[in-house]
Structure formats: structure tokens, C-alpha cells
Amino acid sequence: MANTQGFILWFTGLSGSGKSTLATYIAPILKQQGCKVEILDGDEVRENLSKGLGFSKEDRDTNIRRIGYVAGLLSRNGVVAITAAISPYKDVRNEIRAKTTNFVEVYAECPLDVLEDRDTKGLYKKAKAGIIKNFTGISDPYEAPEKADVVVKTHEESIEQSAKKILDYLKKRGLLA
Amino acid sequence: MANTQGFILWFTGLSGSGKSTLATYIAPILKQQGCKVEILDGDEVRENLSKGLGFSKEDRDTNIRRIGYVAGLLSRNGVVAITAAISPYKDVRNEIRAKTTNFVEVYAECPLDVLEDRDTKGLYKKAKAGIIKNFTGISDPYEAPEKADVVVKTHEESIEQSAKKILDYLKKRGLLA
Numbered sequence: 001m002a003n004t005q006g007f008i009l010w011f012t013g014l015s016g017s018g019k020s021t022l023a024t025y026i027a028p029i030l031k032q033q034g035c036k037v038e039i040l041d042g043d044e045v046r047e048n049l050s051k052g053l054g055f056s057k058e059d060r061d062t063n064i065r066r067i068g069y070v071a072g073l074l075s076r077n078g079v080v081a082i083t084a085a086i087s088p089y090k091d092v093r094n095e096i097r098a099k100t101t102n103f104v105e106v107y108a109e110c111p112l113d114v115l116e117d118r119d120t121k122g123l124y125k126k127a128k129a130g131i132i133k134n135f136t137g138i139s140d141p142y143e144a145p146e147k148a149d150v151v152v153k154t155h156e157e158s159i160e161q162s163a164k165k166i167l168d169y170l171k172k173r174g175l176l177a
Numbered sequence: 178m179a180n181t182q183g184f185i186l187w188f189t190g191l192s193g194s195g196k197s198t199l200a201t202y203i204a205p206i207l208k209q210q211g212c213k214v215e216i217l218d219g220d221e222v223r224e225n226l227s228k229g230l231g232f233s234k235e236d237r238d239t240n241i242r243r244i245g246y247v248a249g250l251l252s253r254n255g256v257v258a259i260t261a262a263i264s265p266y267k268d269v270r271n272e273i274r275a276k277t278t279n280f281v282e283v284y285a286e287c288p289l290d291v292l293e294d295r296d297t298k299g300l301y302k303k304a305k306a307g308i309i310k311n312f313t314g315i316s317d318p319y320e321a322p323e324k325a326d327v328v329v330k331t332h333e334e335s336i337e338q339s340a341k342k343i344l345d346y347l348k349k350r351g352l353l354a
Contacts, residue, residue, distance in 0.1 A: 079254045
């Protein structure tokens with residue numbers, strides 16, 4: 001069976017939790033299986049769709065709604081749209097789930113203290129020093145999903161294990177042959 | 178041959194020149210021929226991607242770049258993206274043409290005095306009275322394309338004639354079987 005069905009693979013999780021890494025890892029696997037795939041990464045989308053928006057709740061919600069709108073356009077035309085923005089607020093994620101079809105929420109779960117220790121980009125340090133304001137998990141809330149379709153524990157699992165969980169779920173749900 | 182090739186059908190023209198009407202007319206024809214089609218209309222896109230932006234040159238350019246970004250994502254995945262925003266500035270239209278593949282510029286040409294006489298929505302009257310500011314053609318410039326791929330003269334042609342011109346061009350260019 002050809003994989004021509006569109007869906008939205010919506011990653012959510014704290015900064016550094018592995019959303020983009022997983023998105024980048026899983027995209028070519030899906031392409032190999034015949035899917036058309038677009039990654040809508042947080043930073044790239046902010047540049048193209050949301051320049052000028054900040055990190056207040058209102059601006060974040062607007063940014064996430066725009067990603068949701070574009071992901072919806074793609075997925076309803078047979079494309080797999082993978083989004084990798086923090087998307088900290090539950091209500092907007094659920095709003096997009098309700099407005100689209102084939103919405104798959106993947107929670108990249110990683111304890112805050114692990115991320116603070118790892119801090120590959122030095123962002124958590126800056127956030128704790130108050131140099132970066134409105135930083136999710138430090139000075140801004142993160143509302144974890146209560147019923148994510150897939151939960152990947154990126155501090156315990158290898159990337160292969162996390163990707164397998166996601167692919168298995170997609171097959172079970174009939175989104176992938 | 179199946180019509181699975183994506184392209185961008187980019188309408189440009191003054192307010193009331195027939196962009197949306199033609200977009201709405203031609204979309205089901207393309208669907209009947211097997212194309213996947215999305216219309217990115219000016220107003221709908223402003224609501225979803227550009228709320229808060231005004232009508233200064235800078236804001237218009239930002240809005241048009243966003244439409245171009247989304248149209249590019251769709252068209253490179255086999256979808257026909259039909260855009261129907263005024264898109265008054267030549268440079269930005271050419272920028273999007275350069276950044277995307279299969280960009281087809283359709284100029285909905287209609288003399289200003291015809292549009293002012295017709296004025297179905299009463300917008301030209303309001304613009305001339307200064308009630309609406311930054312109105313393209315009245316108090317804001319419109320830069321007509323010099324080398325549009327298709328020019329439809331909506332004040333002289335029937336909608337069927339204009340649509341036929343566009344469809345013939347798409348076939349000639351190999352974008353439609």
C-alpha cells in the first residue's frame with residue numbers, strides 16, 4: 001500500500017528535549033516509506049510566518065496557530081507535516097487537534113533537571129540568570145499533555161527506540177502501511 | 178496522465194479585478210482533472226497568518242512573503258496553490274517566483290475607472306473619500322507585472338474565456354495534462 005495519507009506529527013516538549021532531533025531523524029524514514037514530508041521547525045517557522053512576534057502567551061499562541069494552519073493545509077493534501085515547536089499551551093494544541101484530521105501528538109518528555117544539566121546551547125543558564133526572559137520551564141509555564149498519542153522519554157530511550165515507538169503507533173492507527 | 182504536479186497559480190491585480198472569482202471558478206475545474214488544490218485567498222490568509230499586520234509596504238510585503246512560503250510548501254508537495262491577494266509590489270512577487278518552482282503569474286487586468294464605476298463593495302468610494310487609507314490604486318501604488326505568464330482582461334472577457342486562457346497556458350507549460 002502506498003503511503004499517501006497525510007497526517008500531522010506534532011512534537012511538544014521543553015527546549016532541548018529532542019523534538020527537532022527526532023523530527024530530523026524520522027523524516028527520511030517516512031520518506032523512504034513513500035510519504036511526502038515537511039518539517040515545520042520552531043525557529044524556521046518563526047522566521048517565515050511569525051517574525052515580530054515575541055514569547056508572551058498571546059504571541060506564542062498565535063505562532064502555534066499559524067503552524068497548525070499550515071500543517072493542516074499540508075496534511076489534508078496527503079503530506080506528513082512534522083512540527084517541532086515547544087508549543088507549551090495545552091488549549092492551543094487541543095484546538096489544532098480539533099480543527100485538523102490525523103493529528104498525532106508526541107510528547108518529548110525529559111525532566112527539567114536533566115535539560116538544565118545538559119544545556120547544550122547554554123539557554124537554561126541564561127534563562128536562570130534572567131538574561132533570556134519568558135523561557136519555557138524556567139520563567140514561563142509548560143503544560144505537559146495529559147493524553148499524548150505517543151510519549152517518548154528522550155533521557156532514557158535511544159533515538160531509535162523513540163522513533164520506533166512513533167512508527168509503531170502510526171501503523172497501529174492506520175496512518176502508515 | 179495523472180495531474181500530480183504542484184504549481185502556484187499566483188493572481189495579482191487591483192481590488193475587484195476578479196482574482197478571487199477566477200480562483201474560485203478554476204479550482205473545481207483543476208480538481209476534476211485530478212489536481213489537489215488549495216486557494217490561499219487574501220482575506221483568509223490575513224486572518225490565519227498575518228493578523229495584526231497593516232497595509233504599509235512593509236506589512237504587505239510580509240503578508241505576501243508568508244503566502245509565498247505556504248504556497249511553496251504546498252506546490253513542492255504536488256498541490257496546486259492558488260493565491261488571490263492583491264500583491265501590489267513587483268519585487269516581492271519576483272522574489273517568490275525565484276524561490277519557488279512552477280510559479281505562474283496571472284495578471285487580472287482591469288482599468289481603474291471600470292473598477293471605480295463598478296465598486297461592488299463600495300471600497301473605492303470609501304478610499305477616495307479617505308475613509309479607507311492605503312488603498313491600492315487610489316492611495317497606494319499597484320505595480321503591474323511586466324511579464325505576467327497570463328494576462329486576463331476581466332472587463333472584456335467572460336470568466337470562461339479567462340479560465341480557458343489560464344488552462345491553455347498550464348497545458349502549454351506542461352503543468353497540466
